[in-house]
Amino acid sequence: MVLQQALRLSAWTSTFSIAALFAAILVFAAPGLPFLPTTLLGAGSFVVLFLIQDALVRALDSDLRKRHFDRAETRIVMDFVERLRVSFTVADLVEAARDCLEMRADASVLLIKSATWETVYASPSTLAKDPETLAILHRNFREWSEGFAFLSDEYGLHPSNAGCRGYLSVCKGYHLFVFSRSAGLAELEAFRLLHGELQLYFDRIITVARLFNIANLSKEWSLIAETQKSFLPKEMPKLAKLETASYYRPLVNVSGDYYDVIPVDYRRTLLVVGDVSGKGLAAALIMGIIVNTIRVAPDKTDLPALVRNVDEAIREMRFEDKYTVIFLGIVDTGEKVLRYVNASMADPLVISQTALGAKPKKLGSTMGLLGLLPLEGEIPVEEIPLRTDDVILIASDGLLELENSAGEPLSESAAFERLLQQSSRETAESIVEGIAGFAYSFVEGRQLRDDITILAAKVGRLWD
Numbered sequence: 001m002v003l004q005q006a007l008r009l010s011a012w013t014s015t016f017s018i019a020a021l022f023a024a025i026l027v028f029a030a031p032g033l034p035f036l037p038t039t040l041l042g043a044g045s046f047v048v049l050f051l052i053q054d055a056l057v058r059a060l061d062s063d064l065r066k067r068h069f070d071r072a073e074t075r076i077v078m079d080f081v082e083r084l085r086v087s088f089t090v091a092d093l094v095e096a097a098r099d100c101l102e103m104r105a106d107a108s109v110l111l112i113k114s115a116t117w118e119t120v121y122a123s124p125s126t127l128a129k130d131p132e133t134l135a136i137l138h139r140n141f142r143e144w145s146e147g148f149a150f151l152s153d154e155y156g157l158h159p160s161n162a163g164c165r166g167y168l169s170v171c172k173g174y175h176l177f178v179f180s181r182s183a184g185l186a187e188l189e190a191f192r193l194l195h196g197e198l199q200l201y202f203d204r205i206i207t208v209a210r211l212f213n214i215a216n217l218s219k220e221w222s223l224i225a226e227t228q229k230s231f232l233p234k235e236m237p238k239l240a241k242l243e244t245a246s247y248y249r250p251l252v253n254v255s256g257d258y259y260d261v262i263p264v265d266y267r268r269t270l271l272v273v274g275d276v277s278g279k280g281l282a283a284a285l286i287m288g289i290i291v292n293t294i295r296v297a298p299d300k301t302d303l304p305a306l307v308r309n310v311d312e313a314i315r316e317m318r319f320e321d322k323y324t325v326i327f328l329g330i331v332d333t334g335e336k337v338l339r340y341v342n343a344s345m346a347d348p349l350v351i352s353q354t355a356l357g358a359k360p361k362k363l364g365s366t367m368g369l370l371g372l373l374p375l376e377g378e379i380p381v382e383e384i385p386l387r388t389d390d391v392i393l394i395a396s397d398g399l400l401e402l403e404n405s406a407g408e409p410l411s412e413s414a415a416f417e418r419l420l421q422q423s424s425r426e427t428a429e430s431i432v433e434g435i436a437g438f439a440y441s442f443v444e445g446r447q448l449r450d451d452i453t454i455l456a457a458k459v460g461r462l463w464d
Contacts, residue, residue: 314371398450
C-alpha cells in the first residue's frame, strides 16, 4: 500500500473513531440535562476530541512516513534528493547519480538536453550507451516538456512505479532517465519529491550560469571602462595663469560624457566638454573617437575645423541615433579672451567679479548637435573677454538637470547660485568638489539618473 493511501486510511479511521466517541458522549451523558449544560458539554467534548484526533493523526502520519520511507529502495531515491539539494553544477548532479543510483541501485542514468537531444551524461553501461536506446527514448519522449513518469520494459510509459523499468523526469530543458528495477519497490511519494527537487536544481544551475555570464560580462565592461578612462586626462596640466580641475562620475561602468584640457602653447589652452547620446558600448566608442579626433588635430585653435572633424568622425561610424553635444573653448591668457563654440551644451558659465559681486554669464548654444546631419555654412565662433579670477564652469546636463524632492532643478536653485558666487574666492579643485558635494546633498539621497562631469578653469593674474 502506498503512502498516500495509508495516510488517507488513517485519517478516515481516526475521524470515524472520534465521531463515534463524540456521539456516545452526547447520547449517554446528555439526557436529562438542561439545554445550556448540554451545549457546554457538547462544545467541550468536541474541542477535546478534536485535539486528541489531531495528535493521533500527527502520530500516525509520522509513523507511516517513517515506515514507508525507511525502505531501502525508497531511501536510495531520497538520498539522491538530499544530494540534489546541495548541488549547483552538472558535475554535482553526475556525482550524486553515480554515488546514489549507479553504485547502490545498479542503475543506468541518462541526462539529455531537451532542445538538441544531446547527451550530457550517460552511465558506463551497455543500456545507457546503446544508440538504439537513445533512439527509442527520442521517439517516445522527445516532445515532453515537463513532468515525471515511469518507464516500461519497452522504454515507453508505464502506468505506475509498481513493476516499472525505471523513471523519467523532464524539467527546465533537460530529460533525466533512470533505469533501475528497484524503482518499482520505492514509495511513489519519493518520485514526486525527486521531480520537485530536480526543478529547483535546474533553476539553480541556470541561475549560476547566468551569474558566471554576468561576471564575465562585468569583467569585459570593466576593461571597456578602463579603456575609456585612458582617453580622459590622467591629471590636469600645469598651466601659466590658468588653474583647472575636473569631476567625472559615470552612472554605470561606461559613460558618454567626456572632457579634456589640452595646452596649445604657453598662453592658449583648449577646453573640451561633451556628452554622447545614450549609454553603453556605442556611446563609449564614440566618446573615444571624439577625444582622439580632437587630440590628433594639427591645429587645435581652429575651432570650426575641430567641429567639422568631430561631426564627420561620428557620422562615419554610421550609428543612426548617435550624436554629441560639445563645448570647445580656447582660453587665451595673452589676449585675455575666451573663444568658443557651443554645440548645444547645457549652459556653460563664466563667473566674473564685479562691483556688485560675482556675476555668472551663460555661454549659450551657438549651433546644433554634431553627428546627425552634414554641417552646412560657417561655424560661428563667439568671443568674450576674461578677467583675473574669472571662473569658466562647464558641466554636463547630468548635473544641471538634477532635481530635489520638490522637483526644483539644481540650475534654478538659489543655494546653487550662492555657491557659484563664492567661486572666485576658491581654487578650481575646491570649486568642483564643492559643486559635486552640493549636487549629492541636493538630491537628498535619491538615485542619480545620468553621468556627471564638471570642468572648472580659473583664470590667474592676467596683468603680471
